[in-house]
Amino acid sequence: MIRIIKSATVPVPLATRGSTDRPRLEKKYAADPAACQVPGNKLLEAREGIYKDERVKLQLRIDQHDKCCYCETKGFAATSYEAVEHFRPKGGYQQAASDPLTKPGYYWLAYEWHNLYLACTRCNTDYKGNLFPLRYPAARAHSHADALSMEEPLLPDLATEDPTRHLTFRENAAQALDARGQACIDVFGLDRPALIKQRQDHLCNLHNARIVGAFDLSAPLSTRARKFLRDFGYTLAEGKQVVANAKQQWTEAAFDSAQFASMVRAKFPGKPIN
Ligand SMILES: [Zn+2]
Structure with a gap:
């Protein structure tokens, strides 16, 4: 939240x-x-x-x-x-x-x-x-x-209160910081297994995006860059688009608009939030 x-x-x-x-x-x-x-x-x-x-x-x-x-x-x-x-x-x-x-x-x-x-x-x-x-x-x-x-x-009103004062995340699991945070976990079911799995998948995707987004496909192409294009069957243009998309996903991962932003902020403190 x-x-x-x-x-x-x-x-x-x-x-x-x-x-x-x-x-x-x-x-x-x-x-x-x-x-x-x-x-x-x-x-x-x-x-x-x-x-x-x-x-x-x-x-x-x-x-x-x-x-x-x-x-x-x-x-x-x-x-x-x-x-x-x-x-x-x-x-x-x-x-x-x-x-x-x-x-x-x-x-x-x-x-x-x-x-x-x-x-x-x-x-x-x-x-x-x-x-x-x-x-x-x-x-x-x-x-x-x-x-x-x-x-x-006990539940924070999200329009007037910052829920991160009461609730954080350790990896994919919600962690209460106080009684109000525990109420959030219990009342909203924030640690239901299907949601934990979805957050775990999201973290895996972000790790991949971080790696791919850091790829340098500028000329002259490095041996590593040529291998990247060859292994995935990308043209240079397609490869550049994949890298740009991954970079954007990683850059915006903690924005208000991003899925599971509260978990991402806890996992990667200091990432820009908008
Ligand atoms: Zn929901």
């Missing part, structure tokens, strides 16, 4: 239809708070057509460089459903995975730009779900009348 710089302009559907619908939810809660706390009730359901509007997703995709906000898998929309993630869950919450769902959730934040991110299905549905652990659960905001500022979430 890395810090995410979100657009200062709120996407239109949230600023218009979302702003209009939020008071409806607040009035419903105020009319009968007890009914809204009944397990399984659907009184405060948000209109998903608003927060799932393509314009909201597009802005999140841009701001997050087409990466899942949690696992940093890039281009995940090709193989996974893109979930609009509510950082503070809108429908109900769990302090721990073993707890039942408590209602209502943070219904008043369903359309709030600052509460939305884009996550892959694995991170969103299989792991985080409705989890939102607090350091002091008694301080939790239960309605729009309560102050969020009293809460101390």
Whole structure:
């Protein structure tokens, strides 16, 4: 995970239809708070057509460089459903995975730009779900009348906090620096085996890119350069393109836009980050 710089302009559907619908939810809660706390009730359901509007997703995709906000898998929309993630869950919450769902959730934040991110299905549905652990659960905001500022979430809010203060990587494995980092690993499943394998493959690719990108194919060609072209069957032009691509991949490996940038930054400190 890395810090995410979100657009200062709120996407239109949230600023218009979302702003209009939020008071409806607040009035419903105020009319009968007890009914809204009944397990399984659907009184405060948000209109998903608003927060799932393509314009909201597009802005999140841009701001997050087409990466899942949690696992940093890039281009995940090709193989996974893109979930609009509510950082503070809108429908109900769990302090721990073993707890039942408590209602209502943070219904008043369903359309709030600052509460939305884009996550892959694995991170969103299989792991985080409705989890939102607090350091002091008694301080939790239960309605729009309560102050969020009293809460101390264990999960860092990526738009306002730097997660690397709590979480780093040792090779391909996530390492907690404190309780908040451990909460990230547990809640987002950052050390699930398939993700560790994907990060390992990425590191191997980067090592290769580093080696190939350092190849000198300028004239006169060295014996090593001629062998490189011959071994892979490249023309000189093709070889130069391969080297340029590898050099670019290595140079940009720790950029905000790069896949698994947080792991790469831990592995190669000092690499430029944008
Ligand atoms: Zn993910």
